[in-house]
Amino acid sequence: MNDGFQIILMAIIGALIGGLTNMLAIRMLFRPYETKYLFGRRLPLTPGVIPRRREEASIKMGEIVTRHLLTPDAFIEKIKSRETQNFIMLFIDRQIETIESEKLTLRYFLERINEGLSDKVVKGFNAQLSDKVTAEGARLYQQEIRNLVPTDAMATLDGKIGTLQPQITQKIEEYINSEKGYQDLYTMTDEFVEHRGRLARSLKYLMSKETIVQNIRNELNKLIHHPKMTEIQVRIINDEYERIKNSRVDALISERDQQRLIDSVYDVLRERIDIEGILDYPIEDFNREMFESFKTRGKYQLRDNIIEYLGQNTGRIVEKLQLAQVVKKQIDSFELSHIEDLVMEISSKEFRMITLLGFFLGGMIGIVQGLIVVFL
Structure with a gap:
């Protein structure tokens, strides 16, 4: 080869x-x-x-x-980059423009998160409000009156009690000496004379009913000004006042009235707060000055907070993503x-x-x- x-x-x-x-x-x-x-x-x-x-x-x-x-370090570096900051700011600006142009409300954003979420928020808020009013009502009903009244108001009431007995005496005296008091005494005397037997009826032959009524009026005037009667009145007023001060609220109000009061407070608060109206109110109109401040300065703080939050939690986020x-x-x-x-x-x-x-x-x-x- x-x-x-x-x-x-x-x-x-x-x-x-x-x-x-x-x-x-x-x-x-x-x-x-x-x-x-x-x-x-x-x-x-x-x-x-x-x-x-x-x-x-x-x-x-x-x-x-x-x-x-x-x-995580690579993510943090990317998050803190100028490109990411510009992207976040562009996103915030677009959201602000949309909120203004379309008059977006809280209900809109809640529905975007989850359909029906706004209704759940309303129901949850009203339920919490009802629970809070009921719990606070139950707590107040178990308190003594003196603990619920402010100190200054209680001092004023204590002072007023001291003037109550003369006022009561004056009112009684005015009533006894009034035409209405005279007529009431006359009616009661007439009933007494006519329904208490012969001895009582015989009085009308000794003196006239007008004389009897006038004598009763005079004696009543003496009685209400008697020192002993004044002392009794003062003691009764003070004892009753102390009893009421030391009583619990639920001892003075029936359970039915307590529930009615709680329901009334709940209805008033729900109407005043109007969570439905709040959810349907344009976000920019809640506080125009605050919204304008957010547009000029707050949005930059929001951007920095977002970047800071992502930077601090990137490690956990990456770990959770597996x-x-x-x-x-x-x-x-x-x-x-x-x-x-x-x-x-x-x-x-x-x-x-x-x-x-x-x-x-x-x-x-x-x-x-x-x-x-x-x-x-």
Whole structure:
């Protein structure tokens, strides 16, 4: 055999071996996708490298992403960047414009969060208001009167009690000496004389009814001004006043009236607060001065607060997101053929160069072998 032909032949054979070996190695990264069996025994090198190591690869990929790529520090740096600040400010400005142009209300935002949330807020608020009024009413009903009245008001009442007895005496005296008092005394005297037997009836023969009534009026006037009567009146007034002061409210008001009072207070508060009206009131009209202040200065503080909050809680947010598990789940959900297409699309040039390198190195090795055979 011609030496030159032998060298060329060995170069061709070496190139084919090197190139085809690399092509097979590249293909065996993915193929076969499943384990192959022959006579019940698994064939070696099946499945391919990546399918066989898929579970481990997805776990490692998730760890690489969370430990080296999407780290909390990377998120914080991005959050604090000028681009993020501009984006947040643009978002806030657009929301302000929308609130003004469309007269948005609290109900609108609540419904955007969850349909029917505004009704739940109203019901929840009214329920809380009812519970608070009922609880406060129950607490007040168990208090003593003296503990509910302010100190200054109680001192004023104590002073008024001292003047009550002369006022009562004056009112009684005015009544006794009035025409109405005279007529009442006359009626009672007439009934007494007519219904108390002969002895009582005989009095009308001794003196007239008018005289009897006038005598009774005179005696009553003396009685109400008697020191002993004054002392009795003062004692009764003071005792009753002390009893009322030391009594609990629920001892003076029936349970039915207590409930009516609580319901009345609840109705008044619900009408005055009007949570339905608040939810339907345009946000910008709640306090125009405050809204304008927010547009000029407050929005920047809001932006800074958002960035600060995200910066402080990014670590926990990333931890809650469990990005490693997300990456693993996504990789595990890919079809092997799709993964192969992605890898081949990204590395097709490199794989082609590896194949050509295999042909080249195989050919060079074949030439070297041919030279060795020829000269040795």
